[in-house]
Amino acid sequence: MRVAIFTDTFAPDVNGVARTLKRFTDYLESKGYEFKVFAPESTNDSLFSSHIHRFASLPFFLYPECRLALPNMVQVKTELQRFKPDIIHVATPFNIGFCGLHYAKKLNIPVVGSYHTDFDQYLEYYDLQFFSKFLWKYMHWFHRPLRKIFVPSQETLEQLRKQGFMNLRIWGRGVDCSLFHPNYNLAEVREAYQIKEKFILSYVGRLAPEKDIETLMKLTTQLPENIRDNVHWLIVGDGPLKEEMMKSSPENMTFAGYLNGVNLAKVYASSDLFVFPSPTETFGNVVLEAHAAGTPVIGANSGGVKNIIQQGKTGFLCEPKNIDQFSTAIHTILTNETLQKDMGNNAHAYALTQTWSQIFDGLLKEYEGALEDPIQMRYA
Numbered sequence: 001m002r003v004a005i006f007t008d009t010f011a012p013d014v015n016g017v018a019r020t021l022k023r024f025t026d027y028l029e030s031k032g033y034e035f036k037v038f039a040p041e042s043t044n045d046s047l048f049s050s051h052i053h054r055f056a057s058l059p060f061f062l063y064p065e066c067r068l069a070l071p072n073m074v075q076v077k078t079e080l081q082r083f084k085p086d087i088i089h090v091a092t093p094f095n096i097g098f099c100g101l102h103y104a105k106k107l108n109i110p111v112v113g114s115y116h117t118d119f120d121q122y123l124e125y126y127d128l129q130f131f132s133k134f135l136w137k138y139m140h141w142f143h144r145p146l147r148k149i150f151v152p153s154q155e156t157l158e159q160l161r162k163q164g165f166m167n168l169r170i171w172g173r174g175v176d177c178s179l180f181h182p183n184y185n186l187a188e189v190r191e192a193y194q195i196k197e198k199f200i201l202s203y204v205g206r207l208a209p210e211k212d213i214e215t216l217m218k219l220t221t222q223l224p225e226n227i228r229d230n231v232h233w234l235i236v237g238d239g240p241l242k243e244e245m246m247k248s249s250p251e252n253m254t255f256a257g258y259l260n261g262v263n264l265a266k267v268y269a270s271s272d273l274f275v276f277p278s279p280t281e282t283f284g285n286v287v288l289e290a291h292a293a294g295t296p297v298i299g300a301n302s303g304g305v306k307n308i309i310q311q312g313k314t315g316f317l318c319e320p321k322n323i324d325q326f327s328t329a330i331h332t333i334l335t336n337e338t339l340q341k342d343m344g345n346n347a348h349a350y351a352l353t354q355t356w357s358q359i360f361d362g363l364l365k366e367y368e369g370a371l372e373d374p375i376q377m378r379y380a
Helices: 018-029 073-083 097-104 119-125 129-143 155-163 189-193 211-220 241-246 259-271 283-292 302-305 324-333 338-353 354-372
Strands: 002-006 034-040 052-055 057-060 063-069 087-090 111-114 149-151 167-172 199-204 231-236 255-259 273-276 298-300 315-318
Touching: 002 018, 002 073, 002 097, 018 034, 018 283, 018 354, 034 063, 034 073, 034 097, 052 073, 063 097, 073 097, 087 354, 097 111, 097 129, 111 354, 129 315, 155 167, 155 302, 167 354, 189 259, 199 259, 199 283, 211 241, 211 324, 231 259, 241 255, 259 283, 273 283, 273 324, 283 298, 283 338, 298 302, 298 324, 315 324, 324 338
Parallel strands: 002 034, 002 087, 034 052, 087 111, 111 149, 149 167, 199 231, 199 273, 231 255, 273 298, 298 315
Antiparallel strands: 057 063
């Protein structure tokens, strides 16, 4: 099977979509599948590979890490005709994804797609709700020709089903438990960031409005006093709100910037709790990574996160923006050492069942099914 992937973000970009697709292409390469990736130039140093075709691009205003590319249509067509893919996978609904969809139709190549980002919920955080009707109209049009639409969680599947989408399939996410695990020297993170407080509360993700950073910052001042004075907040990531956060941050908050690999894994493992208030996740890769490190998670009861956290077993789900619930959940775990330990063990055990190989094997089987699926109307 030859696979052509069209995406508006790819490694080394630092976001869930880019990282997932990079893992998938690594898997394809390891299994001997031929593939081509069509993607924008990266916001970071570009990876050179004969499998990847890059195009000049501009940042997307809602999500600068996701690029609006300016693809050379003639070059794309020539490469597709040379490569002769069996299937095209469009991973994003912007310029590169549109290009892939166009040539799938024009060259009569079976096409599937994936829905990674809930841009409709993003609109609320940028006061752009008036775009919602137009956005859904476009999303319906874009996804109509797809033989299958892959979504990362049951919650996202139900949301799209209510919007009238059909032929939905769950393409979950895995975690590398050889990298993310509890068995690191926990003193290293404390020494690196000069943390002296008893507890470390971490956040990993983009520092942007749609992640509900406002709730995170309110929590720093509204925790019970006996907890507030004994915690250190370790913030991993970057984004448009970082400068504002740094200006208003308390003394017990450290900004580590972007981290990956072992350095990121050590932060998860060294944390007593992972706090993730974002209500806009279609999955929540960082939540699963924290679980793999044996760290309980306090998260928003929304989106894909609610399909990962097992309430009262691996962490707590809280009503989005509800400071009291988040605060109570943090207090409950940090004041009960046995509960914290049990939740961490349960979280790690759950993560061990979520392997990438199993996830990607399932996706390839879905591809095979799509190749046999006759063209049909995708909406009721």
